[in-house]
Amino acid sequence: MTYTFDFSFxxxxxxxxxxxxxxxxxxxxxxxxxGFLLGTLLAIGRTAQSKLxxxxxxxxxxxxxxxxxxxxxxxxxxxxxxxxxxxxxEFCAVLAIVINVSSYTCEIMRAGIESVRKGQREASDxxxxxxxxxxxxxxxxxxxxxxxxxxxxQFILIMLATSLVSQISAEELTSTAARIDSMTxxxxxxxxxxxxxxxxxxxxxxxxxxxxxxxxxxxxxxxxTPL
Amino acid sequence: MLTTFQxxxxxxxxxxxxxxxxxxxxxxxxxxxxxxxxxxxxxxxxRGIAFTYIQIVQGTPLxxxxxxxxxxxxxxxxxxxPFAAASFAMVIYSSAYFGExxxxxILAVPKTQWEAAECLALHPVQRFWLVIIPQGLRISTPPTxxxxxxxxxxxxxxxxxxxxxxxxxxxxxxNSTFQPFIIFSVVAVLYFCMCYxxxxxxxxxxxxxxxxHR
Amino acid sequence: MSPIVKLNxxxxxxxxxxxxxxxxxxxxxGSVVAIIGRSxxxxxxxxxxxxxxxxxxxxxxxxxxxxxxxDVTRAQLRALHLDVGIVFQxxxxxxxxxVGQNIMLAPRWVRKQSKSEAHEHAAEVLRKVGLAxxxxxxxxxxxxxxxxxxxxxxxxxxxxxxxxxDEVTSALDPELTGEVLKVMESLARDGMTMVLVTHEMAFAxxxxxxxxxxxxxxxxxxxxxxxLSAPQTPELRQFVGNGL
Numbered sequence: 001m002t003y004t005f006d007f008s009f010x011x012x013x014x015x016x017x018x019x020x021x022x023x024x025x026x027x028x029x030x031x032x033x034x035g036f037l038l039g040t041l042l043a044i045g046r047t048a049q050s051k052l053x054x055x056x057x058x059x060x061x062x063x064x065x066x067x068x069x070x071x072x073x074x075x076x077x078x079x080x081x082x083x084x085x086x087x088x089x090e091f092c093a094v095l096a097i098v099i100n101v102s103s104y105t106c107e108i109m110r111a112g113i114e115s116v117r118k119g120q121r122e123a124s125d126x127x128x129x130x131x132x133x134x135x136x137x138x139x140x141x142x143x144x145x146x147x148x149x150x151x152x153x154q155f156i157l158i159m160l161a162t163s164l165v166s167q168i169s170a171e172e173l174t175s176t177a178a179r180i181d182s183m184t185x186x187x188x189x190x191x192x193x194x195x196x197x198x199x200x201x202x203x204x205x206x207x208x209x210x211x212x213x214x215x216x217x218x219x220x221x222x223x224x225t226p227l
Numbered sequence: 228m229l230t231t232f233q234x235x236x237x238x239x240x241x242x243x244x245x246x247x248x249x250x251x252x253x254x255x256x257x258x259x260x261x262x263x264x265x266x267x268x269x270x271x272x273x274r275g276i277a278f279t280y281i282q283i284v285q286g287t288p289l290x291x292x293x294x295x296x297x298x299x300x301x302x303x304x305x306x307x308x309p310f311a312a313a314s315f316a317m318v319i320y321s322s323a324y325f326g327e328x329x330x331x332x333i334l335a336v337p338k339t340q341w342e343a344a345e346c347l348a349l350h351p352v353q354r355f356w357l358v359i360i361p362q363g364l365r366i367s368t369p370p371t372x373x374x375x376x377x378x379x380x381x382x383x384x385x386x387x388x389x390x391x392x393x394x395x396x397x398x399x400x401x402n403s404t405f406q407p408f409i410i411f412s413v414v415a416v417l418y419f420c421m422c423y424x425x426x427x428x429x430x431x432x433x434x435x436x437x438x439x440h441r
Numbered sequence: 442m443s444p445i446v447k448l449n450x451x452x453x454x455x456x457x458x459x460x461x462x463x464x465x466x467x468x469x470x471g472s473v474v475a476i477i478g479r480s481x482x483x484x485x486x487x488x489x490x491x492x493x494x495x496x497x498x499x500x501x502x503x504x505x506x507x508x509x510x511x512d513v514t515r516a517q518l519r520a521l522h523l524d525v526g527i528v529f530q531x532x533x534x535x536x537x538x539x540v541g542q543n544i545m546l547a548p549r550w551v552r553k554q555s556k557s558e559a560h561e562h563a564a565e566v567l568r569k570v571g572l573a574x575x576x577x578x579x580x581x582x583x584x585x586x587x588x589x590x591x592x593x594x595x596x597x598x599x600x601x602x603x604x605x606x607d608e609v610t611s612a613l614d615p616e617l618t619g620e621v622l623k624v625m626e627s628l629a630r631d632g633m634t635m636v637l638v639t640h641e642m643a644f645a646x647x648x649x650x651x652x653x654x655x656x657x658x659x660x661x662x663x664x665x666x667x668x669l670s671a672p673q674t675p676e677l678r679q680f681v682g683n684g685l
Contacts, residue, residue, distance in 0.1 A: 003302045062423065062426070065376070065422075065426065066376065066380075066418065066419045066423045066426055067415040067418045067419055067422070068380040068381070068383035068394065069380070069383075070383045070384065070386070070394055071394055071397070071414055071415050071418065072415075074394075074398065074401070074407065074411050075407065075408065075411040075412070075415070078401060078411070079411065082406070082407050082408065083408075117531075119529055120533055120535060122494055122529070122533065123527075123529065123533035123534075124546075124547075125494075125518070125522060126492060126494070126525070126526070126527045126596075127522065127546065127595070127596075127599060128519055128523045128547055128551040129546075129547060129550060129551055130519065133550050133551075137546060137550065138535055138546075141537045142535070142537040145537055156285075156286075160286075160287070160289070161288070163288035163290040164288075164384070174288065174290060174291060177291075177294075187298035188299050191291050191295045191298065192295065194291055195287040195288075195291050195292070195295060198286055198287050198288055198291060199282070199286035199287060200286075202285070202286035203286065217537070218539075219537050219539075219579050222579065223579055223581070225581070227536055227537065
């Protein structure tokens with residue numbers, strides 16, 4: 001092996017990588033927040049009384065979960081442009097990822113909602129709470145707490161999946177890496193550095209979500225036991 | 228609409244997608260089993276190595292792994308085709324996830340099983356491979372099949388290093404016809420036809436397992 | 442005094458299973474009625490029908506001036522739940538909320554009480570069930586008997602006109618049963634109207650003003666506590682005999 005590694009490009013290009021990192025983090029957080037909200041709504045629809053509503057939500061979820069995110073992204077980015085919607089690559093990226101996360105979040109939240117025993121619903125009905133009140137006060141909080149670890153895993157996967165948006169030329173860490181690569185031809189070194197940045201970011205995200213769980217689940221904070 | 232030639236190209240590409248998925252499943256599964264066993268082993272060093280491996284792989288985007296495999300292997304002196312590089316990346320990727328899934332299955336086997344095997348005077352290695360592993364793998368069959376859906380979908384990332392699988396081919400066709408909705412819909416349907424049966428099967432297995440455990 | 446609960450020829454079936462077949466009985470305001478019977482006799486279903494948790498197929502139930510028939514609306518049920526409290530066999534406390542939060546939830550969101558008002562009231566009902574010091578504990582930190590007392594307090598906080606108890610001690614060890622029964626006894630002394638489904642014959646005999654014995658989806662016998670010592674029907678005689 002005669003190859004010599006050369007990481008000297010870092011000296012010049014680290015500000016760009018840092019910018020890419022921030023863009024990736026922003027893209028991820030935006031997608032996670034909206035994906036979670038939409039996914040929770042879908043999960044409510046998936047567990048609703050109306051059979052039609054349940055069916056529609058199920059079809060949406062199955063269609064999204066069984067096709068690649070990359071293809072979904074192409075369809076939105078190239079497809080919308082072909083019919084005259086000129087949207088930024090960043091917007092299309094967030095849209096595609098939100099749609100994608102929402103279907104996974106839906107299945108996870110549905111499992112959580114179904115894990116709340118029927119008696120809880122009955123008890124809140126008997127206390128006179130409305131359907132909406134019991135959903136938000138009695139059903140969703142423990143449901144979310146119970147499936148939180150699965151949600152976090154999914155969110156980390158989504159953070160990593162934002163790298164795909166480089167394929168529709170949206171700005172973030174991986175597309176930054178590609179640009180530096182085209183100028184320095186230090187492909188292996190650059191992608192190694194970028195991989196390390198992602199690993200670090202995944203770690204930070206895990207830490208952040210852990211801290212968030214202590215913030216939003218007071219029971220967990222006090223007792224530390226799984227619900 | 229699509230021409231016959233384009234349709235043929237897509238179907239050929241679908242074979243590459245299926246082939247890449249199969250490699251990722253078989254070889255990734257083999258490495259993944261090793262990782263899972265290391266992960267639950269009594270040896271701290273082995274456990275640590277497997278843990279680190281999983282953390283690194285699960286913290287790196289598959290897209291970046293594809294790039295690393297593509298450029299890295301050639302640095303090491305292997306003159307590899309894009310398909311071989313993509314296979315390599317997919318095997319690494321799937322082995323880490325399989326390792327984690329199967330570790331969960333192994334740990335889910337009740338303690339009493341270990342004790343029962345011990346009382347039958349089985350050797351520790353025998354206890355593990357004859358009693359625990361088979362049960363652990365069975366418990367994890369549904370998520371294993373479920374992960375196969377992820378493998379099939381994620382082979383689409385091989386397109387970035389020029390493997391002529393479904394997504395790459397569809398992009399080529401789109402570049403010449405510029406009918407993105409049609410071409411990507413057809414491709415989505417092709418992926419769906421490969422993934423949905425697996426997803427359905429995984430759910431069936433899960434239901435069956437739940438009934439058995441009740 | 443006119444009855445606060447009146448069941449008139451109530452029938453209820455689950456598919457082909459006829460659980461209630463023309464059940465009628467009254468509950469006078471301020472009285473305690475115990476429903477007893479074998480499992481599968483329909484006693485729990487009768488109680489759940491009173492609270493609208495199960496919809497009836499025919500007949501009529503009047504509870505605190507609310508009329509329930511087979512096509513009762515959601516709004517009617519909500520109005521009913523403002524007047525009637527229920528305690529379940531499995532407590533059904535909300536696991537993600539503290540004891541205090543469990544109790545304050547409905548008063549705040551349904552009765553629109555202010556936080557301080559609800560807090561004060563919650564502390565008061567908690568004192569009544571002897572658990573004042575557990576205000577900030579989570580359900581899982583309590584014993585079964587304590588959880589059940591919290592469940593009672595949670596219902597009490599809504600100041601119901603009627604309290605239903607669905608086999609509230611069945612899931613408890615004998616030593617924990619006593620503390621729950623003591624709370625129920627004190628409620629009865631305070632004049633709360635109560636309907637309870639129970640296996641505790643001694644308690645039924647001691648506290649209930651009226652006992653309703655159900656068998657095969659029908660009211661088989663009803664009367665005061667003395668009914669248990671002098672059963673009229675062979676079924677009740679057998680039931681009481683087995684119970685000892």
